[in-house]
Amino acid sequence: MGKLNLDQILKDLDATSALEGLQDIIVALRDAFNVDHMVYHWVDSSGDQYGCGTYSPEWVELYTARNYLRVDPVIQGCYQRFHPVDWKRLDWSSKPAWEIFALAMEYGIGNQGYSIPIRGPNGQFALFTASHNCDDDAWAEFTEAYNRDLILIAHYFNRKALEFEPGRQSEQSRALSPREVDAMTLIAMGYSRAQVAESLSISQNTLRVYIESARFKLGALNTTHAVARALSRGLIVV
Amino acid sequence: MGKLNLDQILKDLDATSALEGLQDIIVALRDAFNVDHMVYHWVDSSGDQYGCGTYSPEWVELYTARNYLRVDPVIQGCYQRFHPVDWKRLDWSSKPAWEIFALAMEYGIGNQGYSIPIRGPNGQFALFTASHNCDDDAWAEFTEAYNRDLILIAHYFNRKALEFEPGRQSEQSRALSPREVDAMTLIAMGYSRAQVAESLSISQNTLRVYIESARFKLGALNTTHAVARALSRGLIVV
DNA sequence: CATTGCCTCACCATTTCGGGGGAGTTGAAA
DNA sequence: TTTCAACTCCCCCGAAATGGTGAGGCAATG
Numbered sequence: 001m002g003k004l005n006l007d008q009i010l011k012d013l014d015a016t017s018a019l020e021g022l023q024d025i026i027v028a029l030r031d032a033f034n035v036d037h038m039v040y041h042w043v044d045s046s047g048d049q050y051g052c053g054t055y056s057p058e059w060v061e062l063y064t065a066r067n068y069l070r071v072d073p074v075i076q077g078c079y080q081r082f083h084p085v086d087w088k089r090l091d092w093s094s095k096p097a098w099e100i101f102a103l104a105m106e107y108g109i110g111n112q113g114y115s116i117p118i119r120g121p122n123g124q125f126a127l128f129t130a131s132h133n134c135d136d137d138a139w140a141e142f143t144e145a146y147n148r149d150l151i152l153i154a155h156y157f158n159r160k161a162l163e164f165e166p167g168r169q170s171e172q173s174r175a176l177s178p179r180e181v182d183a184m185t186l187i188a189m190g191y192s193r194a195q196v197a198e199s200l201s202i203s204q205n206t207l208r209v210y211i212e213s214a215r216f217k218l219g220a221l222n223t224t225h226a227v228a229r230a231l232s233r234g235l236i237v238v
Numbered sequence: 239m240g241k242l243n244l245d246q247i248l249k250d251l252d253a254t255s256a257l258e259g260l261q262d263i264i265v266a267l268r269d270a271f272n273v274d275h276m277v278y279h280w281v282d283s284s285g286d287q288y289g290c291g292t293y294s295p296e297w298v299e300l301y302t303a304r305n306y307l308r309v310d311p312v313i314q315g316c317y318q319r320f321h322p323v324d325w326k327r328l329d330w331s332s333k334p335a336w337e338i339f340a341l342a343m344e345y346g347i348g349n350q351g352y353s354i355p356i357r358g359p360n361g362q363f364a365l366f367t368a369s370h371n372c373d374d375d376a377w378a379e380f381t382e383a384y385n386r387d388l389i390l391i392a393h394y395f396n397r398k399a400l401e402f403e404p405g406r407q408s409e410q411s412r413a414l415s416p417r418e419v420d421a422m423t424l425i426a427m428g429y430s431r432a433q434v435a436e437s438l439s440i441s442q443n444t445l446r447v448y449i450e451s452a453r454f455k456l457g458a459l460n461t462t463h464a465v466a467r468a469l470s471r472g473l474i475v476v
Numbered sequence: 477c478a479t480t481g482c483c484t485c486a487c488c489a490t491t492t493c494g495g496g497g498g499a500g501t502t503g504a505a506a
Numbered sequence: 507t508t509t510c511a512a513c514t515c516c517c518c519c520g521a522a523a524t525g526g527t528g529a530g531g532c533a534a535t536g
Contacts, residue, residue, distance in 0.1 A: 177481080177482060177483085178482090179482075179483065179484095180482095202483085202484070202485090203484075203485060203486085205484085205485055205486055205487090206483070206484050206485060206486095209483080209484080209485085210483085213482090
């Protein structure tokens, strides 16, 4: 399937100096791998998204308009996995999932797909996907052959995309103090403030100061928000 | 520097069926890359750690005993970055950092290092590191040459290590209904119940039913706990 | 030696949440 | 056809969380 010059592609990618360049790269990638589509897409903890790829604008529009992000088994499935995922291995049993798949077929996405999840600091999550229309055997052969190349490309592509994202580095909130981490962790584990305070052997007043300062550092609107942010930024672990 | 048979190594890695096997692999890797040390290390959601590598037991013991994890610039630096990091580019200015480096040298860790951060679901974070004793030019040459291979190996190594970690797949809970997902998502974004209810165009009473049923499904003690669980299980995305 | 960040504690009024009920409609699955 | 899950709405009330403000000690940084 296609002729692949990985070195050249990575070199081109490296030479890219603007976000728009990524679009060209991904088209080149699609051609190099000789698949129907190739897409890169990321989401971060603050809900921002960026995507580029070869899907038709109509499909992208429909996808975003209907907020398929929250239902798409590809997203859902990859989010919990570490390794690349063949679409076949995902759970398409639910109705919305089936619906999305049928619609995707109409828009020429392809019946086969291979998605590589990539994670970055601060809860950044990206997907690099190749999709194609072919039978299972051909697809297995493809993924077998290019699995590693795709992982590398996904990695480099994501790195490049992050470079262009301003405020991504600045967004890194101040680290929480040890006590704040303790407090937020226990709160995230479902304990009430009374329990947390007792567990940390401090007064509830003190505890509240920690929670509030954590909330402030995280730019969170309330405790639950702060827990969510701390979690998705990896500042605490439950 | 060394002869490298990437295919063979990845094949061996793939054939590994026990956690102990990783230790052999990493020794083989060190020899293949012809560096002084190679180490893999991860930190888990529940705070436990696993590491394997070629550092001397004395160093590992000292490192854990003094809890250097919280001070080590390699850990700190990589945690906020996406891309592999050359130790030279880290911030060694703080006193504990300098102390750790001096001590590491004594224990033969090497003056050069290259660490690849890898992230998985649920806040899993791992580091794959090669270290060596040589001058800057030689090291630059090494990293330049094997950068990609190291990334791939880190990726596969981590995947394998995760395979042996039980309890990662077992924590499956019933999926949330669409409305529950909406509710939990907005709650996680920091909105109050009043705002969420308005945003979803439902009454606060109804909203509360969703939150409570989500809490029940997730086995959570309270709303914040439910949000934390939904987030770390990837059921919602903020 | 002044500043800054962290840890600790306190009070108060207000808002929000949590838990306990009950009850009607769809639509799909058994 | 019944059953079940999901979606929608309503009541009450006590317990818990929140927001604002103030303040002292201690360690490290510069």
